[in-house]
Amino acid sequence: MSDQFELLAPGGDLESIKAAIIAGADAVYCGLDNFNARNRATNLTFENLSGVVRLAHQHQCKIFLTLNVIILESEVPALIRLLNKLVNTDIDGVIVQDIGLFSILKTHFPTLDVHASTQLNTHNEGQILFLKQLTASRVNLSRELNIQEIKHLAQFGHQHDVLMEVFVHGSYCIGFSGLCYISSVRNGSSGNRGRCSQPCREQYQTTDAGKDYPLNLKDNSAYSDMAALADAGVYSLKVEGRIKKSHYVYTVVDSWRKQIDSYCSKGEMLTDTSRLYTVFNRDFSNAFLKGDINKNMFIDNPRDHAATHFSNVYSCTSMDDVKAVKKKLYDTKTDIIHEVERVTKDLCVEKLPLDVKLIAVEGQPLKVELRTLHGLVELQSESNLVASGKYTLDSEGVAKWVNSFANADYQINEIDLSALASGLYIPYKEQTVIKEQVAVVLNGNKPLVAPVELDKPQQSANTASGHEVGQQPHLYTLISSQSDLLLLDQPNTTVYFQLPEALASDLPRMVALFKDNDQLVPWFPAILIGENYEAAVSFLEQVKPSRIVTNNSGVGYAAYQQGVDWVAGPQMNINNSYSLACLKEEFNCVGAFVSNEINKKQIKPLVKPDNFELYYSIYHPITLLTSRQCLFHQTVGCKKKRFDDKCLRKCDKSASILSLKHASYVVDKQRGAHNALYSQENYLNLDVLRDHSGLFDGYMVDLRDIKTHTQMALEKPELLDAFRELLNGDVAPTALHAMLAPTTMAQYKKGL
Structure with a gap:
């Protein structure tokens, strides 16, 4: 390993791990049967983990174990049993997403090195400080960032002893990681649990732009960007691919090993990418890294592009030419497979x-x-x-x-x-x-760490219910249009106002709006990159709100530093009592929305800390994913070839796409917001009022103007009146269902 870079390789099964090690990886990330975000990979058992670690260390390679999913309350005992075993292995680190797990590791397993998963979607300074306080020694940055944004965060990380990790090769996701719920909503297979069924790769009804795979991106490759990554101060170069085969892992890692060594020893970069194109790819793009988010990042075929690539390279003009290319490609892959078998056959992980x-x-x-x-x-x-x-x-x-x-x-x-x-x-x-x-x-003459016994969270007397006896839970509503400010006159209702993701360009107007309407509660979005995060911090300083809601932990950290009461929003994916306790104890958080991904049974064991508030969104348009790409290039078409800051600030457009599996989705772009995909039906869950009476301090009704198929039979003020009557027991749930249709509560039924 060079002093400057770590080459971090995927290990989805034992053979791929061996291939990565022998190909020259400096570290391998791999998962066990549970608690990791590649449920479809073969993964390891604990029985062969120690052998894998031993083999890796013999080759000066580290092993990082992925525990990078959100954790349910019922799983904590099994998780503690696993950690009690892991702490007495030579594992080099664990990769984590869940805030509660970070807290458990910090408090009870401080000897384990902790890395922040890509599922946390880290893209601003505040998030890095938030994760550092939870003892993360490194952070995997959002795949959507450009090299200047990466450089800024890498240098900031060095100042705070946090290393940066960047994906340099493998699949691109169309949506920001950790904020993609499309698979969860459709069939209960949450990406936050490693079960993504990849609906973005599926075929859709041919769009107006003539595309059958409108959400399918090319693969990521920064192979030609070594100098820029070095200049940025990135430490770990991460290859995606834990569901790829061993010959893929070997080829990609070997190619990157040679590239890194050539650059570090001679200052020269290799240019031959033929081996990378030989194994699975959907063609390659480095457009996110270049900051050039253009329509050429898409490819209308999710399958292997290798044969097409070489057919173009060799200028094939007949079917016989193409067959010859495919035959050569098959023979080359076969040779690679045999080579991997030969170089790994003597690698032993037995006890x-x-x-x-x-x-x-x-x-x-x-x-x-x-x-x-x-x-x-x-x-x-x-x-x-x-x-x-x-x-x-x-x-x-x-x-x-x-x-x-x-x-x-x-x-x-x-x-x-x-x-x-x-x-x-x-x-x-x-x-x-x-x-x-x-x-x-x-154990190598090292004393064994005694097992930890974690007490179950206990509800104290003053927090046994979400509100005082006889007091109804409060009603909250979310708006994003100034025309809806009339809702401030609604009795017993608190109004949240969503701030734009392009906050920097709209900061003066937003500051003035909240100063003129001090009863408005700011609602911060999940994505705030670069100057827009700086604008969020400035907003807090200028407005000095008494309370905020944020879906971005970086804003939560800034609020904590400024002494502003803050509530964790639903996109912070809060699912267990340990996360709730962590937010309160570490960051003075005053409340949190419970994730809409979990069901009745999974909500039931939640225990709130003292003087802490719990909220639940009972009605909202369902955000399936948020993308830094333009989702209109491949759907209805767009005259602009690339997505830029002007698009972010000014574009306002809507469309729909239909999966051949008969799922229809709404593509929506609001002014000042990134492109988003929504379910055609809004979420409406009135069962939660009965199922968890007394648990929640408040319920939210999201009345933003997202153009889904759900229709409202009443104007917004009257609709809020109906929800208040429901909370007071004066109107039946069936009446509200008649006012809002069609709706769904599939996530609450399926859970995680």
Whole structure:
């Protein structure tokens, strides 16, 4: 590994991990059967994890374990059991998304190095500081950032001892990571749980622009951008691909290894990309990195582009020419597969053999000899063996005791009891002491970390319900248009106003709006990049609001620093009590929206901290994904070839697309906002009022003007009156369903 770069490779199965190691990866990220964001990968079992770590370390390669999903309350005990084992391995770090898990690691497992997952979608300074406070030593930056934005954050990270990690090769997502719910809404397969079914790669009804795969991006490759990445101060160059095969991993890692070595040793960059095009690709683009978000980033075919690429390279003019190219490509891939098999066949991850000999002689200590590949270690009891006619060391009992010496690294190979005299006794507690000493020896002579027992969160008396007895939960509404300010006159209703993602250009107007309407509560979006994040911080300083809601942890951190009460919004993906406690204890957060991805059963065990408020959005347009790309290039068409700041600020457009699997989606672009994809039906969940009576302090009704298929039978003021009557028990849920149709609550039924 060079001092400047780490080459970080994917390991979706054992063979791919071996391929990455032998191809020259400096580190490999891989997952176990649970708690990782590539559920479709084969993944490892804990039984072969130690062997993988040992093999990697023999080749000066690190292993980072992915625990990069949001965690449900019911899963915490199993997670703690896993962490209790991981903390006594030589794993080099864990990759994390869930805020509650960050807190658990910080408090109970401080020896584990923690990295922030791409699922946290980190793109501003505040998020880096937020994650640093949770002990993240490195952060994987959003894939959508350009090199200048990356450079700014990398240099900021160096100032705060946080390293930056950037995806340089592999699949692009059309949506910002961690904020994509399309698969979750459609079939309960959440990307935040590693179960994305990739609806963005599916075929749709041919659009007005003549495209069948309107959400399908080319693959990412920054192979020609080494100098820019070096200048930016990026540390880890990350290759995507934990569901790719071993020959793909080997080829890509080997190509990048050669590129890094050439640049670092000679200052020269390699230009031959033929091997990268030989293995799976959807063609390549580095447009996000270049800051040139253009229509050529799309490709109307999600399958392997290799044959098409080489057919173009060789200027094929007939079907025979194309067949020849495909035959050559097949032969080349076959050769790579055989090469990988050859160079990895002797790489072993099996447990190490352990031979044990016992020597038991009356009047002497019990001696235990451990023989490993590293040599001989002798242990003995403190007291001497004595003759006994009752509790004696019999061969069967001793063999069972010795077999318990085996651990994740070692398996018992041979037990020698030839020197075990009969009729001898030693206190059982001394056998226990010897077993503990053996465990330390087999752990590289490092003391074992004692297991953590985590108490379940307990509801205190003053937070046993979301509000005082007899008091109804409060009603909140979200708007984004100044024409809706009339809703401020609604009784017993708090109005949130969504700030634009292009906040920098609209800052003076927004500051004036909130100063003129001090009862408005600012609602910050999930995406605030560069100058727009700086504008958000400036907004807090100028307006000094008494409270805000934010879907961006960086804004939450800025509010915490400025002493502003803040509430975590629904796109912060809060799903467990440990996240709630972390937000309050670490960042003085005063409340949080519970994620709409979880169901009745998954909400039930949530415990709020003292003096902390819980909220739930019962009606809203469902954001399926948010994209830095223009979603109109491939749908209705767009005259502009690229998406720029002017588009972000001024474009206001809507369209729809229809999947061949009969799912219709709304493409919507608001002024000052990024492109977004919405469900055709709004979310309406009135069951939650009955299912969790007393848990929530307030419920939100989102009345932004998103053009979905859901129709309102009433004007907004009257509709809010109906929701208030519902909370007071004066109107039946069926009446509200008649006022809003069609709607869905599929996520609440399916859960995670």
